[in-house]
Amino acid sequence: MRHITTLVWHYSATYDDQDIGAAEINEMHLARGWSCIGYNGVVRLDGTEEPGRPYWRIPAQVAGYNERSLGFVTIGGLRRADGPGVGQDTRTREQIATQIAITERILARFPSIRLVTGHRNLAATQCPGYDVPSWWSEAKDNRVPASQITPDAPAASWPMLRHGNQGDGVRMLQEALDGLGIEVGPVDGVFGPKTERAVRDFQRAAGIDVDGIAGPMTWAELGRVGRS
Numbered sequence: 001m002r003h004i005t006t007l008v009w010h011y012s013a014t015y016d017d018q019d020i021g022a023a024e025i026n027e028m029h030l031a032r033g034w035s036c037i038g039y040n041g042v043v044r045l046d047g048t049e050e051p052g053r054p055y056w057r058i059p060a061q062v063a064g065y066n067e068r069s070l071g072f073v074t075i076g077g078l079r080r081a082d083g084p085g086v087g088q089d090t091r092t093r094e095q096i097a098t099q100i101a102i103t104e105r106i107l108a109r110f111p112s113i114r115l116v117t118g119h120r121n122l123a124a125t126q127c128p129g130y131d132v133p134s135w136w137s138e139a140k141d142n143r144v145p146a147s148q149i150t151p152d153a154p155a156a157s158w159p160m161l162r163h164g165n166q167g168d169g170v171r172m173l174q175e176a177l178d179g180l181g182i183e184v185g186p187v188d189g190v191f192g193p194k195t196e197r198a199v200r201d202f203q204r205a206a207g208i209d210v211d212g213i214a215g216p217m218t219w220a221e222l223g224r225v226g227r228s
Contacts, residue, residue: 004070005115006113012025021044041072049098052073087126
């Protein structure tokens with residue numbers, strides 16, 4: 001297996017109303033004379049993850065960095081009102097949730113990775129329309145802006161929260177558990193021992209895996225109980 005040190009995120013440079021995926025990008029890259037899709041994975045507008053080039057194969061993404069990197073792409077990056085020359089962050093809530101999950105999974109699988117970055121941080125390009133290192137610095141600690149967390153959000157879009165996390169996401173979790181009468185300690189946005197115990201108690205009562213981590217299943221159950 002290659003020695004992977006860098007994870008690079010891209011956008012597809014397509015409009016935010018173009019629902020394409022790995023098959024279409026593969027066709028584009030074949031037309032360029034490549035052997036197959038250059039990215040190792042694709043995140044569609046609805047957050048669906050689709051496989052790309054196998055991890056053991058060198059991706060085609062950033063000259064000078066390919067041999068020791070993996071590359072993933074979120075669909076979008078352009079808005080029709082602004083035209084093809086203005087790269088932007090058009091990621092949907094679902095795409096961001098999947099992007100976080102992919103990044104966490106890749107970092108766990110390849111502990112040799114030291115850099116999570118964007119195409120534009122390595123080359124002269126607008127891709128992916130935002131600064132990936134800054135985004136990941138916040139996302140990895142689940143410091144999710146309150147504007148991105150609403151009671152009606154689909155469970156898959158809520159952050160993965162565990163002991164040690166801090167921020168608005170943790171506060172929302174604590175408020176949801178406290179509203180069910182489960183002792184979480186102070187509602188302070190800090191995922192400490194009492195909050196972890198509360199998550200475990202809720203998971204046990206809900207009949208789901210008890211791991212003390214608030215993931216998609218836990219959020220879904222919290223939403224279901226809250227509506228009942």
